[in-house]
Amino acid sequence: MPPYSASRSVGSIAVNPTSKYVCPACVFRNVVSSVRRPKKPGQPTPLSTRRTFSTITSVTAINAKKDIPPAFRELYHALSALKREAAVYTNLSQLELALRGLESENAVTRIAALGGADGRDTRRLVKVLLADPLAAEAEWEKQLSGLDSSDGRALLIRYGEKLELDQRYPLLRTLYLPSVILHNHNLEILVQAAGTPSEPTDARTQTYLVPGLETPLSATGRYSTVTYPVHKALILSQGFEGITALLTPPSAGSSIGKSMIMAVVDTPWGNLSSDHQALHPVNAINLERAEEAIGTFRQSLDNSFNYEHAWFDSGLPKVSAWLIEGTEGLPAILKPTVRRLAETLVADVENAIEKEDFEQMEKQASSIVPRSTRELMSNLLANWAEAAHTELRNQLDLAFAGKNWRKLAWWKLGWRVDDVTHITSDILRQSWLVDADRGIVYLAGRIEQAGLLPSSVSADTKKPDFNPYAKTPANSIPSESSTFAAAPEKIMFSDMFPASAPSPITHPLSLSSLQDYPIPSIAQHRQHLLSTTIPPLQSLAQRLLLQALSTTALTSILSALVYVSVSTTSVYEAGTVAALGAVLGMRRLQKRWEAAREMWMGSVREDGRRVLRAVEEGWRGVVREGGRGERRDEEVGKEREKAREAVRGVRDALGS
Numbered sequence: 001m002p003p004y005s006a007s008r009s010v011g012s013i014a015v016n017p018t019s020k021y022v023c024p025a026c027v028f029r030n031v032v033s034s035v036r037r038p039k040k041p042g043q044p045t046p047l048s049t050r051r052t053f054s055t056i057t058s059v060t061a062i063n064a065k066k067d068i069p070p071a072f073r074e075l076y077h078a079l080s081a082l083k084r085e086a087a088v089y090t091n092l093s094q095l096e097l098a099l100r101g102l103e104s105e106n107a108v109t110r111i112a113a114l115g116g117a118d119g120r121d122t123r124r125l126v127k128v129l130l131a132d133p134l135a136a137e138a139e140w141e142k143q144l145s146g147l148d149s150s151d152g153r154a155l156l157i158r159y160g161e162k163l164e165l166d167q168r169y170p171l172l173r174t175l176y177l178p179s180v181i182l183h184n185h186n187l188e189i190l191v192q193a194a195g196t197p198s199e200p201t202d203a204r205t206q207t208y209l210v211p212g213l214e215t216p217l218s219a220t221g222r223y224s225t226v227t228y229p230v231h232k233a234l235i236l237s238q239g240f241e242g243i244t245a246l247l248t249p250p251s252a253g254s255s256i257g258k259s260m261i262m263a264v265v266d267t268p269w270g271n272l273s274s275d276h277q278a279l280h281p282v283n284a285i286n287l288e289r290a291e292e293a294i295g296t297f298r299q300s301l302d303n304s305f306n307y308e309h310a311w312f313d314s315g316l317p318k319v320s321a322w323l324i325e326g327t328e329g330l331p332a333i334l335k336p337t338v339r340r341l342a343e344t345l346v347a348d349v350e351n352a353i354e355k356e357d358f359e360q361m362e363k364q365a366s367s368i369v370p371r372s373t374r375e376l377m378s379n380l381l382a383n384w385a386e387a388a389h390t391e392l393r394n395q396l397d398l399a400f401a402g403k404n405w406r407k408l409a410w411w412k413l414g415w416r417v418d419d420v421t422h423i424t425s426d427i428l429r430q431s432w433l434v435d436a437d438r439g440i441v442y443l444a445g446r447i448e449q450a451g452l453l454p455s456s457v458s459a460d461t462k463k464p465d466f467n468p469y470a471k472t473p474a475n476s477i478p479s480e481s482s483t484f485a486a487a488p489e490k491i492m493f494s495d496m497f498p499a500s501a502p503s504p505i506t507h508p509l510s511l512s513s514l515q516d517y518p519i520p521s522i523a524q525h526r527q528h529l530l531s532t533t534i535p536p537l538q539s540l541a542q543r544l545l546l547q548a549l550s551t552t553a554l555t556s557i558l559s560a561l562v563y564v565s566v567s568t569t570s571v572y573e574a575g576t577v578a579a580l581g582a583v584l585g586m587r588r589l590q591k592r593w594e595a596a597r598e599m600w601m602g603s604v605r606e607d608g609r610r611v612l613r614a615v616e617e618g619w620r621g622v623v624r625e626g627g628r629g630e631r632r633d634e635e636v637g638k639e640r641e642k643a644r645e646a647v648r649g650v651r652d653a654l655g656s
Contacts, residue, residue, distance in 0.1 A: 066103055068102060068103060070332075071105075075650070075654065076099060077653075078653040079650060081646045082345070082650055083095050086353075086643035089353060090345055090352075091206075091229070091348070093210060093228075093229045094210060096229075098345060105329055105332065106329030106335075107335060108188055109187050109188075109326075110188050110230040111188070111190070111232045112208065112230040112232070113125065113236065114192055114208060114211065115237060118149050119154075119191055121236060121266060123191055125236055125319075126144070127144050128294065129181070129320055130179045130182065131294055132180060133294050136298060138177075140175070140177035143165070143175075144175065152193070153170070153171065153213075154191065155174075155191040156172050156173070156175070156190050158174060158182065158188045161178060163177055163178065172213055172228075185324045187323075206348075208261055209232075209233055209261070209344075210227050210229045211227070211228055211233075212228070213228050214226075232259075232337065233262070234264065235262070236266060237264070238265075238266050262283065263283070264282070267284050267285070267286060283319060285315035290311065339654065342654060346650050349647050350647055353643055353647075356640065369451050369452055373450050374452070374624075377446065377450055377623045378623050381616065384440065384443055387435075387439065388439065391436055392605070396427075396431055396601075396608070398431065399431040405427065407423060408424075408541075408597065410594055411590075413541060413544075417541050417542055417545050421534055421535075421538045427604075428526055432608060433526070436612065444619075447619065525607065529607060533603065544589045547588065548585035548589040551581050552582040552585045554581060555585075556581065556582075558578075559578035562577060
């Protein structure tokens with residue numbers, strides 16, 4: 001290719017390096033406009049010139065539409081739906097690999113070669129499988145054997161026209177080599193050092209198909225793992241080390257079979273017996289014997305007979321056949337490796353959904369409370385309600401008949417008006433359901449200990465919002481009734497115990513279980529009474545006293561004016577006016593203040609009854625509905641149903 005010259009002309013415009021910088025896009029636009037012929041009047045615009053750039057898809061578009069072969073579109077859309085609806089049940093990296101395999105008819109088949117402490121033995125195995133006995137030892141064979149693996153990075157082997165080693169990426173190195181097997185079967189092999197598992201399980205077997213690539217983080221020095229899914233996995237064990245783990249096949253319920261994972265053991269004494277290999281998915285090979293066979297054949301073609309015997313004795317033919325099995329790419333036919341990967345994904349999603357259903361059933365069965373326990377809790381709740389109503393009646397009777405309440409009589413209001421708040425607050429704090437509040441906390445602990453608190457509550461078990469002030473007595477205090485009738489917000493049971501406050505019960509109470517139950521709190525309603533009913537009562541007392549004193553003062557002034565202005569008026573006659581005003585003021589004070597006290601007493605009693613009734617009904621709902629097994633979350637159930645529907649769609653697309 002000739003060297004680039006900056007002064008080379010583009011179309012009819014020459015770009016001089018000494019001139020001012022010109023944008024390449026502008027140059028192209030100017031060239032197009034300069035070569036465009038002038039349009040004659042009335043001549044239609046050619047179709048090619050009318051085409052806009054919006055109809056052209058850029059090759060660098062991020063969300064460009066993928067050209068899926070028509071034979072694979074149904075399966076591609078089904079797997080996309082599986083990714084959307086069952087993301088929590090499947091391995092997304094494997095699913096992306098399956099989707100990528102449907103984007104072309106001859107997709108790349110990725111195989112992982114795992115084993116060895118440093119990956120040297122695994123590279124020997126890959127070199128033997130990819131070597132061409134009919135050709136001399138290639139340069140890539142030497143480089144693959146002498147490759148330095150001290151940095152611990154994995155090696156990705158791909159086909160390339162020239163031998164090239166790309167080490168730019170921190171996760172892995174990429175080796176491009178001209179191998180006929182890689183080219184003909186469109187293969188790429190991931191070589192990674194991996195220790196032999198000490199305990200083979202289905203989860204560990206799954207990790208063979210999704211190996212992790214580790215890279216150090218510069219900020220913390222720790223390692224971050226990136227998954228690199230493959231279609232097939234070849235596991236190598238050197239000698240008898242770890243052979244017990246490799247001899248254990250996947251469980252019967254595993255969706256991973258021998259076609260996707262192959263385990264080989266490098267031994268110096270040849271193959272295991274055929275009966276033993278039939279029972280266990282492990283193949284005995286002899287790498288040294290295979291290397292000798294290839295070297296002998298390369299020395300002379302006359303050694304073909306010896307090569308054939310040595311090659312079959314090494315056990316490599318079975319591994320070589322497994323390597324290229326299912327990699328044939330035919331027009332409009334899905335590759336077997338891609339099909340097996342999709343089937344494995346579907347089977348894993350089905351197993352995950354069934355496992356979650358089974359765990360849900362077990363949890364539901366284990367959470368059922370016996371009927372005797374439910375009856376015991378119901379009796380305890382009835383006893384508490386009876387004791388609470390008795391306490392409310394007796395304690396309030398004692399409080400309203402006590403000395404402190406009598407201090408608020410109307411005729412003592414003149415020197416006791418500032419004590420209204422203090423006296424009424426003491427009555428609520430000391431005589432309004434104090435023992436009932438402690439008792440319901442203890443009973444809540446007993447109910448939670450019995451397992452009657454459900455973790456989820458359906459809408460039909462919820463009680464209506466409690467509002468003890470919905471009905472206000474008709475004989476309410478004028479101008480203060482609106483304040484007394486103010487309704488509190490919905491109070492949850494969890495508001496009864498702040499996070500920082502110690503619980504009076506020794507058993508830990510799961511307050512989060514009661515978020516859906518609008519059970520009123522006695523302590524909260526006591527605080528509501530303190531903040532909504534006492535200030536208006538205090539204000540009314542001060543206003544009534546001020547009105548009485550004002551009336552008395554005004555009539556006294558009027559009496560004095562009458563005595564002074566009318567000479568015939570005696571002192572007794574003028575004093576009658578003052579006395580009448582004082583009587584009217586005190587009478588008004590007595591009538592309205594006593595009515596306010598009676599109304600406040602009745603309101604406190606009635607609110608206590610309503611709170612107790614609401615608390616009892618709420619906890620009876622807990623005892624009645626709780627402990628009947630965990631109800632299935634509707635949202636989770638819908639998600640599992642959508643996942644099953646997506647699985648059925650993939651099954652239909654696969655034709656299985």
